[in-house]
Amino acid sequence: MAEYRLDCLGEACPVPLIKTQKKMEQLKVGDTLIVEIDHSCAMKNVPEWARKVGYNVEIEEVDDGEWEIYIEKTK
Amino acid sequence: MNFTNSPLYKKIFKDAWSYWTGAILLAILNTAMLAISGKAWGITTTFAYWGAWISKLFGADVSGWDFFQIEANAKALSQSAFTNTGSVQNIGIILGALLATLLASQFKIKKLKSYKQVIAAALGGLLMGYGARIAFGCNIGAFFSGVASMSLHGWIYAVFIFLGAWIGSKLLVRYFMT
Numbered sequence: 001m002a003e004y005r006l007d008c009l010g011e012a013c014p015v016p017l018i019k020t021q022k023k024m025e026q027l028k029v030g031d032t033l034i035v036e037i038d039h040s041c042a043m044k045n046v047p048e049w050a051r052k053v054g055y056n057v058e059i060e061e062v063d064d065g066e067w068e069i070y071i072e073k074t075k
Numbered sequence: 076m077n078f079t080n081s082p083l084y085k086k087i088f089k090d091a092w093s094y095w096t097g098a099i100l101l102a103i104l105n106t107a108m109l110a111i112s113g114k115a116w117g118i119t120t121t122f123a124y125w126g127a128w129i130s131k132l133f134g135a136d137v138s139g140w141d142f143f144q145i146e147a148n149a150k151a152l153s154q155s156a157f158t159n160t161g162s163v164q165n166i167g168i169i170l171g172a173l174l175a176t177l178l179a180s181q182f183k184i185k186k187l188k189s190y191k192q193v194i195a196a197a198l199g200g201l202l203m204g205y206g207a208r209i210a211f212g213c214n215i216g217a218f219f220s221g222v223a224s225m226s227l228h229g230w231i232y233a234v235f236i237f238l239g240a241w242i243g244s245k246l247l248v249r250y251f252m253t
Contacts (some may be wrong), residue, residue: 010188018248038183040176044091065176065183 002028004055006046008042009066016042020071024055027073035069038049079180088178105223112160115224117216118168119207121161124151195251199243 008016015036016037023033035046045071047057056072078084092100108116127137131152141150156162176182187193207213212220218236221229221234 003237010185010192014244015247015252038185040091040181063183065181 001030001032003032003034006033006039007037008039011039011042012039013041013045017045020046020069021049024053024071026051029073029075031073033073034069035073036066037069038066040065043069045063046071088175103217103224105177105220108164112164114160115216115220116164117161117212117220118165119204119216120211121159121165122150122204123148123208124159124162124193125156127152128156191251197246 002019003040004018004023004027007031012028016035016039020033020035027033035042037046043059047059050057050069050071055074056070058066062068079089105116123142127143130137137143138149143152149163151159154162156166173182179186203213207217210217210231212218214232214236218229218232221232223229
């Protein structure tokens with residue numbers, strides 16, 4: 001049940017999504033990935049993709065224009 | 076401030092609007108813009124004007140260029156950023172985007188991640204600008220306004236913009252992502 005962080009601050013679409021997809025492949029079931037983003041379009045497409053795959057997703061706004069997306073690998 | 080916690084404020088200013096809301100608003104505003112200004116909505120032609128006005132400030136004579144032999148473009152040469160319709164529209168987009176991000180309190184000055192990013196952005200910008208000029212429009216002028224007015228060129232543009240985006244994303248992953 002490890003927790004990983006992925007720093008995507010300063011990255012524009014579609015880089016955060018591609019990086020998240022690659023990172024999730026390396027995780028084990030039960031692990032959580034926290035993606036740090038500051039691009040509002042990544043706020044839409046990253047959770048959208050993760051939910052479609054069936055992962056648990058939570059979003060937290062940590063600062064003005066800055067978010068952390070928690071993605072739990074469920075399968 | 077309390078009102079920023081209200082669900083209505085969140086729905087309108089904070090959260091992203093649905094694609095449907097966006098599409099309907101774009102359709103209405105595009106029609107209104109065509110009716111009021113008499114011209115299909117475009118963005119990048121104005122950038123050529125901005126470039127020409129700035130060049131004029133430095134004493135360059137651009138009136139002999141092919142681009143400014145077209146009547147509408149020649150007319151723009153004698154206008155300014157505040158009297159040219161397309162120019163006012165573009166300033167409106169910039170101010171509107173700023174206002175939207177401020178209302179959602181999502182304004183942020185982002186730091187550069189790497190010089191690769193700078194090169195990618197500059198290359199992308201130059202290619203987009205060059206492409207928009209030889210195609211006589213960007214994804215708004217050539218694609219959006221083209222398709223909205225049922226012009227064939229808009230649909231051809233659509234096919235190739237998807238092709239370009241596909242190739243572009245492959246290049247991005249291959250060369251610019253570390």
